[in-house]
Amino acid sequence: xxxxxxxxxxxxxxxxxxxxxxxxxxxxxxxxxxxxxxxxxxxxxxxxxxxxxxxxxxxxxxxxxxxxxxxxxxxxxxxxxxxxxxxxxxxxxxxxxxxxxxxxxxxxxxxxxxxxxxxxxxxxxxxxxxxxxxxxxxxxxxxxxxxxxxxxxxxxxxxxxxxxxxxxxxxxxxxxxxxxxxxxxxxxxxxxxxx
Numbered sequence: 001x002x003x004x005x006x007x008x009x010x011x012x013x014x015x016x017x018x019x020x021x022x023x024x025x026x027x028x029x030x031x032x033x034x035x036x037x038x039x040x041x042x043x044x045x046x047x048x049x050x051x052x053x054x055x056x057x058x059x060x061x062x063x064x065x066x067x068x069x070x071x072x073x074x075x076x077x078x079x080x081x082x083x084x085x086x087x088x089x090x091x092x093x094x095x096x097x098x099x100x101x102x103x104x105x106x107x108x109x110x111x112x113x114x115x116x117x118x119x120x121x122x123x124x125x126x127x128x129x130x131x132x133x134x135x136x137x138x139x140x141x142x143x144x145x146x147x148x149x150x151x152x153x154x155x156x157x158x159x160x161x162x163x164x165x166x167x168x169x170x171x172x173x174x175x176x177x178x179x180x181x182x183x184x185x186x187x188x189x190x191x192x193x194x195x
Contacts, residue, residue, distance in 0.1 A: 011117060012126045015040050015048050015109040019080075019093050027054040027063065028080070028093050048109075056080075069112040078107070078114065141189050143181045150178050 017038075019028075027034050032054075039049040050067035061080040068074070078098055082091040094103040097116035107114035110123060117123065130138070143150075153159065154174050161171045 008129065009110055009120070009123045010126050010129070011108055011123055015114075017095075017107040017109075017114050019095055019105045022052075022054070022063070023093060027052065028056065028061075030056050032056055054080075065114065072112070074112055076113070137192055141184060141192060143177050144184050144189060147178065147181045150174050150181070154178075 022028055025036070025038075027036070033056075035051070035053045037049055037051055040047045048067075050065050052066075053064040055062055055064070061082070062077045063080065064075070064077045066073075066075045076098065079096040080093055081096050081103060082093050084090075085092050094105060095107055095116075096102075097104055097107070097119060098113070099119040100116045102116050102118065104116045106117075108117055108120070108123075110120050127135075138145075154161075154171075159171075160168050162168060167175075
């Protein structure tokens with residue numbers, strides 16, 4: 001008899017629903033009902049889609065999700081709550097997890113439902129599955145391997161390098177990491193990888 005697999009479900013690899021994306025796409029505007037389809041893809045290939053309806057007319061705001069999961073039609077509501085921003089401008093939106101009743105800004109699709117991460121047992125983030133040796137290498141040389149991501153962030157379409165004539169904190173952090181990556185001699189990385 002074979003041993004059952006023990007690979008954990010990784011939060012990084014499942015479909016995620018972000019409140020900030022819903023706001024960007026216009027689903028959280030006041031006094032409206034909006035319907036649409038959200039599609040996920042990886043390397044240009046679609047990995048999933050859901051129908052979504054948001055309702056901000058009533059006092060009780062919600063989104064309604066409809067999709068197929070393992071040939072089963074699933075349809076349910078997720079309530080939304082908002083709080084005033086600590087900057088005094090606008091509102092900060094949150095999902096209210098249907099199972100845990102916790103406020104959150106991201107929901108994960110595991111076992112057929114989008115829920116808060118604490119609703120699932122045995123799930124991990126990818127970094128939690130790495131060996132001690134790899135984590136040590138990542139801490140020392142990780143910035144070297146993330147240089148491409150840093151440059152892509154730096155040259156994003158609407159990335160702000162300055163604000164009011166001064167460099168932004170994010171720009172300074174990215175530049176600091178790029179300089180750190182470029183200062184690492186290649187022979188040290190090669191030696192660490194072989195040991």
